[in-house]
Amino acid sequence: MTFIADGSRQGTLPARVMVVAGLANARKGSSRIGVSKSCLQAWLTLLSDYQARPGAVGVIGTRSAQTQTPGRRGLILRYVLATLQQAERPQRQKGGIPLDWYETYSDQPAMLMALPSYDAVIRLVDKLLLRERMRGRVSGSAAKAFEVYQQRDWSQMPVNVCWISDGKSLNLKVAHPIHGRPFTPELTLVIDGRTRYIVGWSVSLVENAIAVADAYRHGMKHHGKPLFVYSDNGGGETNKMLDAYITGNPQARGIIERLNGVMPDRLAKRFLTYNGIGADPNAVRIRGQQMLSLSNALRDGRELTAQNKKTLKILPTWRQLIDAV
Structure with a gap:
């Protein structure tokens, strides 16, 4: 470092090294020639910090060195890295003064004196990408x-090439087609990615591979076979029958999720047993108690009370649900 610093000031270094030395100095003025030894040491510190965490320092280090000397900058970056390393824990503790800062630099008074303020560190941390701040x-x-x-440009996608599927539990109670007790059915929709047209659907008792396959069957019967299908990692798609499963990756498909937030809810609101968002909470609670009483009576084979009979009258049948869909 001494050799390079002296050579940069005397102009005895190769041309390419002289150019880099001027960039490292990062100061204007004809009298500011070459680079000092302390400046080189600060850049070396910055380099070591960058190698320790490229993504974070790459974002922080974009500010011009003219507004902040590399030496001070390197110390703050080192402190920021220590703060991030302390915060990168599943406990999600808040970042503060790194616990091992004083232990690490206990024999270096200059480092202890150069400890940046908490606000200075937070200002730099806030400039990081959110994914970097939440890493770990x-x-x-x-x-x-x-x-x-x-986001995909769907205008380049031919019709019937990509289908998108998803299942959703309907916010209502219907009579089970086998035992007649109230239960929540599952609706599976399949749409074409280019046109947003619903090509297939299926109503089932639970979310499973059979329900999803039935929705595909319905779509292929009327519109042919797609090239590939997008789906989330729900119970109906992630199984050996249809797909392989990667745990911890339930990537929802925004297009079908938007549809599921409108059409199934509008469908369920046609029936008095609707219990979704917008329904009166007290009425939903009372209706839920009545449905539970009816279910217990049907399960135990007991004679239905007058209230049970009233509840049974408003309970949609399986056929009524399919016709409504």
């Missing part, structure tokens, strides 16, 4: 939520 604090599907959003 979350995992699995929660970590996937912080990844960059990607």
